[in-house]
Amino acid sequence: MVQVAGVVRAMDTLKASVRRTAFLVLAILLVSTLFYGSCTARVLPNQWGVEQRKFGLKTGVADTAYGPGLYFVGPGVTMHTFPREIHVLEASYDREEALRKGGSSLANSVNAYFDHRSRLLGTDTHRIIDALNVQTSDGYAVTADVTLLYSIEDPVRVARDFGWGSLYVDSFAINTFRNGVLTTIGKLNAESFYDEAVRIKAIEETETLLRQRFAARGFKVDKLLLRNYRYVEAYEKSLEAKKVAVQLTEKNRKEGLVNEEKAKLKQIESKGNAAITIAESEVNARIAKVRAEADLYSSQGRARADKEVNVAAAEAKRLKAEALTTSGGRYVVALETSKMFDNIEGAVMSPEQYISFVRSAWALIGVSPGAATAVAPVAGDKK
Structure with a gap:
Protein backbone atom coordinates (compact mmCIF):
# COMPACT_ATOMS: atom_id res chain seq x y z
CA MET A 1 0.00 0.00 0.00
CA VAL A 2 1.36 3.38 -1.03
CA GLN A 3 1.29 6.15 1.58
CA VAL A 4 1.70 9.84 0.96
CA ALA A 5 4.61 11.32 2.78
CA GLY A 6 3.63 13.32 5.92
CA VAL A 7 0.13 11.81 6.38
CA VAL A 8 1.00 10.05 9.59
CA ARG A 9 2.57 13.15 10.99
CA ALA A 10 -0.49 15.22 10.01
CA MET A 11 -2.85 12.77 11.70
CA ASP A 12 -0.81 12.89 14.88
CA THR A 13 -0.90 16.67 14.80
CA LEU A 14 -4.69 16.65 14.30
CA LYS A 15 -5.23 14.23 17.16
CA ALA A 16 -3.09 16.35 19.46
CA SER A 17 -5.05 19.45 18.47
CA VAL A 18 -8.37 17.71 19.18
CA ARG A 19 -7.12 16.56 22.56
CA ARG A 20 -5.99 20.06 23.45
CA THR A 21 -9.35 21.50 22.37
CA ALA A 22 -11.31 18.93 24.37
CA PHE A 23 -9.15 19.51 27.42
CA LEU A 24 -9.61 23.26 27.07
CA VAL A 25 -13.40 22.88 26.79
CA LEU A 26 -13.51 20.64 29.84
CA ALA A 27 -11.36 23.09 31.76
CA ILE A 28 -13.63 25.96 30.80
CA LEU A 29 -16.71 23.99 31.83
CA LEU A 30 -15.11 23.04 35.12
CA VAL A 31 -14.07 26.60 35.84
CA SER A 32 -17.53 27.88 34.85
CA THR A 33 -19.19 25.33 37.11
CA LEU A 34 -16.95 26.22 40.00
CA PHE A 35 -17.51 29.91 39.34
CA TYR A 36 -21.30 29.45 39.13
CA GLY A 37 -21.38 27.42 42.31
CA SER A 38 -19.15 29.71 44.34
CA CYS A 39 -19.91 33.12 42.90
CA THR A 40 -23.71 32.98 42.33
CA ALA A 41 -26.64 32.50 44.68
CA ARG A 42 -30.31 31.88 43.98
CA VAL A 43 -33.16 33.25 46.09
CA LEU A 44 -36.44 31.38 45.60
CA PRO A 45 -39.84 33.13 45.23
CA ASN A 46 -40.82 32.30 48.82
CA GLN A 47 -37.54 33.49 50.36
CA TRP A 48 -35.63 36.55 51.49
CA GLY A 49 -31.90 36.81 50.72
CA VAL A 50 -29.32 38.37 53.07
CA GLU A 51 -25.59 38.67 52.31
CA GLN A 52 -22.85 37.81 54.78
CA ARG A 53 -19.42 39.21 53.91
CA LYS A 54 -16.37 37.59 55.46
CA PHE A 55 -13.64 39.58 53.70
CA GLY A 56 -13.21 43.16 52.66
CA LEU A 57 -13.53 46.56 54.20
CA LYS A 58 -17.05 45.95 55.49
CA THR A 59 -17.71 42.52 56.92
CA GLY A 60 -20.79 41.03 58.52
CA VAL A 61 -24.42 41.22 57.44
CA ALA A 62 -25.13 43.53 54.51
CA ASP A 63 -27.83 46.17 54.79
CA THR A 64 -29.79 45.02 51.73
CA ALA A 65 -32.50 42.37 51.68
CA TYR A 66 -32.77 40.58 48.34
CA GLY A 67 -35.92 39.32 46.72
CA PRO A 68 -36.30 36.29 44.41
CA GLY A 69 -33.64 35.97 41.69
CA LEU A 70 -30.10 34.88 40.76
CA TYR A 71 -27.30 37.03 42.21
CA PHE A 72 -23.52 37.25 41.78
CA VAL A 73 -21.58 36.96 45.02
CA GLY A 74 -17.90 37.59 45.27
CA PRO A 75 -15.31 35.60 47.14
CA GLY A 76 -15.98 35.42 50.86
CA VAL A 77 -19.64 36.41 50.41
CA THR A 78 -22.48 34.04 51.36
CA MET A 79 -26.15 34.54 50.53
CA HIS A 80 -28.34 33.27 53.38
CA THR A 81 -32.08 32.82 52.92
CA PHE A 82 -35.08 33.21 55.22
CA PRO A 83 -38.65 32.03 54.52
CA ARG A 84 -40.95 34.74 53.26
CA GLU A 85 -44.29 32.93 53.88
CA ILE A 86 -46.42 33.06 57.02
CA VAL A 232 -59.38 21.08 84.95
CA GLU A 233 -62.03 18.44 85.53
CA ALA A 234 -62.77 19.39 89.17
CA TYR A 235 -63.26 23.03 88.29
CA GLU A 236 -65.47 22.16 85.34
CA LYS A 237 -67.80 20.22 87.62
CA SER A 238 -67.98 22.98 90.23
CA LEU A 239 -68.43 25.61 87.54
CA GLU A 240 -71.15 23.55 85.90
CA ALA A 241 -73.00 23.22 89.22
CA LYS A 242 -72.65 26.95 89.82
CA LYS A 243 -73.86 27.79 86.34
CA VAL A 244 -76.82 25.45 86.72
CA ALA A 245 -77.77 27.15 90.00
CA VAL A 246 -77.45 30.59 88.44
CA GLN A 247 -79.47 29.53 85.43
CA LEU A 248 -82.13 27.98 87.68
CA THR A 249 -82.39 31.23 89.65
CA GLU A 250 -82.64 33.19 86.45
CA LYS A 251 -85.23 30.75 85.15
CA ASN A 252 -87.36 31.19 88.27
CA ARG A 253 -87.05 34.96 88.00
CA LYS A 254 -88.09 34.87 84.38
CA GLU A 255 -91.02 32.59 85.19
CA GLY A 256 -92.11 35.03 87.92
CA LEU A 257 -92.02 37.86 85.41
CA VAL A 258 -93.98 35.74 82.95
CA ASN A 259 -96.63 34.99 85.58
CA GLU A 260 -96.89 38.68 86.44
CA GLU A 261 -97.33 39.54 82.80
CA LYS A 262 -99.96 36.80 82.44
CA ALA A 263 -101.86 38.22 85.44
CA LYS A 264 -101.70 41.69 83.91
CA LEU A 265 -102.90 40.25 80.64
CA LYS A 266 -105.84 38.52 82.31
CA GLN A 267 -106.71 41.73 84.13
CA ILE A 268 -106.61 43.63 80.87
CA GLU A 269 -108.72 40.92 79.23
CA SER A 270 -111.33 41.08 82.02
CA LYS A 271 -111.46 44.86 81.77
CA GLY A 272 -111.77 44.55 78.05
CA ASN A 273 -114.57 42.00 78.33
CA ALA A 274 -116.43 44.26 80.80
CA ALA A 275 -115.98 47.21 78.49
CA ILE A 276 -117.21 45.10 75.58
CA THR A 277 -120.27 44.00 77.59
CA ILE A 278 -121.08 47.59 78.57
CA ALA A 279 -120.63 48.73 75.01
CA GLU A 280 -122.84 45.91 73.73
CA SER A 281 -125.53 46.83 76.30
CA GLU A 282 -125.39 50.46 75.25
CA VAL A 283 -125.60 49.51 71.60
CA ASN A 284 -128.52 47.14 72.25
CA ALA A 285 -130.32 49.87 74.23
CA ARG A 286 -129.80 52.31 71.39
CA ILE A 287 -131.04 49.74 68.90
CA ALA A 288 -134.13 49.05 71.04
CA LYS A 289 -134.78 52.78 71.36
CA VAL A 290 -134.46 53.29 67.62
CA ARG A 291 -136.74 50.33 66.95
CA ALA A 292 -139.33 51.62 69.46
CA GLU A 293 -139.22 55.04 67.88
CA ALA A 294 -139.57 53.43 64.46
CA ASP A 295 -142.53 51.31 65.63
CA LEU A 296 -144.14 54.37 67.23
CA TYR A 297 -143.68 56.40 64.09
CA SER A 298 -145.02 53.52 62.00
CA SER A 299 -148.10 53.04 64.23
CA GLN A 300 -148.75 56.77 64.26
CA GLY A 301 -148.47 56.84 60.49
CA ARG A 302 -150.82 53.89 60.12
CA ALA A 303 -153.28 55.50 62.56
CA ARG A 304 -153.24 58.74 60.60
CA ALA A 305 -153.67 56.80 57.37
CA ASP A 306 -156.53 54.72 58.79
CA LYS A 307 -158.15 57.86 60.09
CA GLU A 308 -157.90 59.56 56.74
CA VAL A 309 -159.20 56.42 54.98
CA ASN A 310 -162.15 56.18 57.37
CA VAL A 311 -162.90 59.87 56.98
CA ALA A 312 -162.74 59.49 53.21
CA ALA A 313 -165.01 56.42 53.33
CA ALA A 314 -167.51 58.25 55.53
CA GLU A 315 -167.37 61.22 53.24
CA ALA A 316 -167.94 58.90 50.27
CA LYS A 317 -170.95 57.36 51.98
CA ARG A 318 -172.26 60.78 52.81
CA LEU A 319 -171.81 61.96 49.26
CA LYS A 320 -173.39 58.78 47.95
CA ALA A 321 -176.37 59.18 50.27
CA GLU A 322 -176.77 62.76 49.16
CA ALA A 323 -176.52 61.64 45.56
CA LEU A 324 -179.18 59.01 46.07
CA THR A 325 -181.54 61.53 47.59
CA THR A 326 -181.39 63.73 44.52
CA SER A 327 -183.77 63.41 41.54
CA GLY A 328 -181.58 60.99 39.61
CA GLY A 329 -180.70 58.91 42.61
CA ARG A 330 -183.65 56.55 42.23
CA TYR A 331 -182.45 55.44 38.84
CA VAL A 332 -179.08 54.65 40.25
CA VAL A 333 -180.68 52.59 43.01
CA ALA A 334 -182.78 50.75 40.49
CA LEU A 335 -179.78 50.03 38.31
CA GLU A 336 -177.77 48.74 41.25
CA THR A 337 -180.72 46.58 42.31
CA SER A 338 -180.98 45.07 38.86
CA LYS A 339 -177.33 44.02 39.06
CA MET A 340 -178.27 41.77 41.92
CA PHE A 341 -180.01 39.46 39.49
CA ASP A 342 -177.20 39.10 37.03
CA ASN A 343 -176.26 35.75 38.52
CA ILE A 344 -179.74 34.26 38.13
CA GLU A 345 -179.69 31.49 35.53
CA GLY A 346 -182.30 31.43 32.76
CA ALA A 347 -183.42 27.94 33.77
CA VAL A 348 -184.64 29.28 37.08
CA MET A 349 -186.64 32.32 35.82
CA SER A 350 -188.09 32.92 32.39
CA PRO A 351 -187.60 36.24 30.63
CA GLU A 352 -191.15 37.22 31.16
CA GLN A 353 -190.87 36.47 34.81
CA TYR A 354 -187.60 38.42 34.95
CA ILE A 355 -189.15 41.49 33.29
CA SER A 356 -192.15 41.30 35.57
CA PHE A 357 -189.84 41.04 38.56
CA VAL A 358 -187.82 44.07 37.52
CA ARG A 359 -190.90 46.15 36.90
CA SER A 360 -192.29 45.20 40.24
CA ALA A 361 -189.01 46.17 41.91
CA TRP A 362 -188.98 49.51 40.15
CA ALA A 363 -192.52 50.13 41.10
CA LEU A 364 -191.67 49.23 44.61
CA ILE A 365 -188.95 51.84 44.83
CA GLY A 366 -191.01 54.41 43.03
CA VAL A 367 -189.50 54.33 39.57
CA SER A 368 -191.82 54.98 36.66
CA PRO A 369 -192.76 51.78 34.81
CA GLY A 370 -192.28 53.54 31.53
CA ALA A 371 -188.57 53.30 32.02
CA ALA A 372 -188.74 49.51 32.01
CA THR A 373 -188.43 49.47 28.25
CA ALA A 374 -184.89 50.77 28.67
CA VAL A 375 -183.96 48.08 31.15
CA ALA A 376 -185.51 45.06 29.39
CA PRO A 377 -182.91 44.94 26.62
CA VAL A 378 -180.25 44.54 29.26
CA ALA A 379 -181.71 41.24 30.37
CA GLY A 380 -182.14 40.18 26.79
CA ASP A 381 -178.52 41.00 26.01
CA LYS A 382 -177.40 38.86 28.89
CA LYS A 383 -179.43 35.98 27.56
Missing part, protein backbone atom coordinates in the same frame (compact mmCIF):
# COMPACT_ATOMS: atom_id res chain seq x y z
CA HIS A 87 -45.08 31.16 60.03
CA VAL A 88 -47.47 29.09 62.14
CA LEU A 89 -46.70 28.70 65.83
CA GLU A 90 -49.16 26.37 67.55
CA ALA A 91 -49.53 25.85 71.27
CA SER A 92 -51.89 22.93 70.89
CA TYR A 93 -53.19 19.85 72.66
CA ASP A 94 -54.80 18.41 69.52
CA ARG A 95 -52.59 15.32 69.44
CA GLU A 96 -53.10 14.65 73.14
CA GLU A 97 -56.86 15.13 72.83
CA ALA A 98 -57.06 12.87 69.78
CA LEU A 99 -55.05 10.14 71.51
CA ARG A 100 -57.26 10.37 74.59
CA LYS A 101 -60.47 10.10 72.58
CA GLY A 102 -59.19 7.48 70.12
CA GLY A 103 -57.69 5.15 72.68
CA SER A 104 -54.86 2.71 72.17
CA SER A 105 -56.50 1.14 69.11
CA LEU A 106 -56.17 4.36 67.09
CA ALA A 107 -52.92 5.64 68.57
CA ASN A 108 -50.81 4.67 65.56
CA SER A 109 -53.24 6.28 63.12
CA VAL A 110 -53.39 9.48 65.15
CA ASN A 111 -49.60 9.76 65.39
CA ALA A 112 -49.22 9.01 61.69
CA TYR A 113 -51.71 11.75 60.83
CA PHE A 114 -49.98 14.42 62.91
CA ASP A 115 -46.52 13.40 61.66
CA HIS A 116 -47.73 13.63 58.07
CA ARG A 117 -49.28 17.02 58.82
CA SER A 118 -45.99 18.29 60.25
CA ARG A 119 -44.08 17.12 57.17
CA LEU A 120 -46.52 18.87 54.85
CA LEU A 121 -46.38 22.15 56.77
CA GLY A 122 -42.61 21.97 57.11
CA THR A 123 -40.36 22.60 60.07
CA ASP A 124 -39.00 25.98 59.00
CA THR A 125 -42.31 27.84 59.12
CA HIS A 126 -44.42 25.55 61.30
CA ARG A 127 -43.76 24.73 64.92
CA ILE A 128 -45.92 22.94 67.49
CA ILE A 129 -45.38 23.38 71.22
CA ASP A 130 -47.34 22.28 74.27
CA ALA A 131 -50.62 24.02 75.02
CA LEU A 132 -50.34 27.01 77.35
CA ASN A 133 -51.33 26.48 80.96
CA VAL A 134 -52.90 29.83 81.88
CA GLN A 135 -53.13 30.61 85.59
CA THR A 136 -56.21 32.80 85.98
CA SER A 137 -56.58 35.68 88.42
CA ASP A 138 -58.80 33.60 90.73
CA GLY A 139 -56.25 30.79 91.01
CA TYR A 140 -57.64 28.26 88.54
CA ALA A 141 -55.76 26.71 85.64
CA VAL A 142 -57.05 26.87 82.07
CA THR A 143 -55.33 25.02 79.24
CA ALA A 144 -55.43 27.22 76.15
CA ASP A 145 -54.97 26.11 72.54
CA VAL A 146 -53.53 29.23 70.89
CA THR A 147 -52.08 29.77 67.40
CA LEU A 148 -49.89 32.68 66.28
CA LEU A 149 -49.49 33.62 62.62
CA TYR A 150 -46.47 35.81 61.89
CA SER A 151 -43.93 36.49 59.15
CA ILE A 152 -40.47 38.02 58.67
CA GLU A 153 -40.69 41.66 57.66
CA ASP A 154 -37.04 42.76 58.09
CA PRO A 155 -34.73 39.80 57.34
CA VAL A 156 -31.59 41.92 57.84
CA ARG A 157 -32.64 42.73 61.41
CA VAL A 158 -33.50 39.08 62.05
CA ALA A 159 -30.11 37.94 60.71
CA ARG A 160 -28.22 40.42 62.88
CA ASP A 161 -30.19 39.62 66.05
CA PHE A 162 -30.63 35.86 65.79
CA GLY A 163 -28.25 34.58 63.13
CA TRP A 164 -29.02 32.18 60.31
CA GLY A 165 -31.52 29.37 59.94
CA SER A 166 -34.50 29.04 62.28
CA LEU A 167 -32.75 30.11 65.47
CA TYR A 168 -35.15 33.05 65.76
CA VAL A 169 -38.03 30.64 66.39
CA ASP A 170 -36.47 29.01 69.44
CA SER A 171 -34.68 32.03 70.83
CA PHE A 172 -37.38 34.66 70.33
CA ALA A 173 -40.73 33.69 68.80
CA ILE A 174 -41.69 30.87 71.17
CA ASN A 175 -40.70 32.65 74.40
CA THR A 176 -42.22 35.99 73.40
CA PHE A 177 -45.41 34.29 72.28
CA ARG A 178 -45.77 32.28 75.50
CA ASN A 179 -44.99 35.21 77.82
CA GLY A 180 -47.32 37.60 75.99
CA VAL A 181 -50.27 35.21 76.11
CA LEU A 182 -49.78 34.29 79.77
CA THR A 183 -49.36 37.95 80.77
CA THR A 184 -52.58 39.24 79.22
CA ILE A 185 -54.97 36.29 79.25
CA GLY A 186 -53.86 35.44 82.78
CA LYS A 187 -55.60 38.62 83.97
CA LEU A 188 -58.96 36.99 83.30
CA ASN A 189 -60.77 34.89 85.85
CA ALA A 190 -61.88 31.40 84.95
CA GLU A 191 -65.49 32.31 84.23
CA SER A 192 -64.48 35.13 81.87
CA PHE A 193 -63.52 32.55 79.26
CA TYR A 194 -67.24 31.88 78.85
CA ASP A 195 -67.93 35.57 78.25
CA GLU A 196 -67.38 36.07 74.54
CA ALA A 197 -66.97 39.85 74.70
CA VAL A 198 -64.39 39.70 77.52
CA ARG A 199 -62.52 36.82 75.89
CA ILE A 200 -62.30 38.53 72.49
CA LYS A 201 -61.13 41.76 74.09
CA ALA A 202 -58.35 39.91 75.95
CA ILE A 203 -57.22 38.21 72.71
CA GLU A 204 -57.13 41.58 70.94
CA GLU A 205 -55.00 43.06 73.74
CA THR A 206 -52.63 40.09 73.52
CA GLU A 207 -52.39 40.44 69.75
CA THR A 208 -51.58 44.15 70.08
CA LEU A 209 -48.85 43.42 72.64
CA LEU A 210 -47.29 40.68 70.49
CA ARG A 211 -47.47 42.86 67.39
CA GLN A 212 -45.44 45.56 69.15
CA ARG A 213 -42.83 43.13 70.50
CA PHE A 214 -42.43 41.24 67.23
CA ALA A 215 -42.23 44.44 65.15
CA ALA A 216 -39.32 45.64 67.29
CA ARG A 217 -37.33 42.56 66.20
CA GLY A 218 -38.17 42.58 62.49
CA PHE A 219 -41.32 40.42 62.46
CA LYS A 220 -44.95 41.08 61.59
CA VAL A 221 -47.82 39.49 63.55
CA ASP A 222 -50.72 38.65 61.26
CA LYS A 223 -53.21 37.04 63.64
CA LEU A 224 -53.56 35.52 67.09
CA LEU A 225 -56.19 32.79 67.41
CA LEU A 226 -57.62 31.23 70.57
CA ARG A 227 -58.83 27.99 69.04
CA ASN A 228 -59.93 26.14 72.17
CA TYR A 229 -59.60 26.00 75.94
CA ARG A 230 -60.43 23.60 78.72
CA TYR A 231 -60.59 23.65 82.50
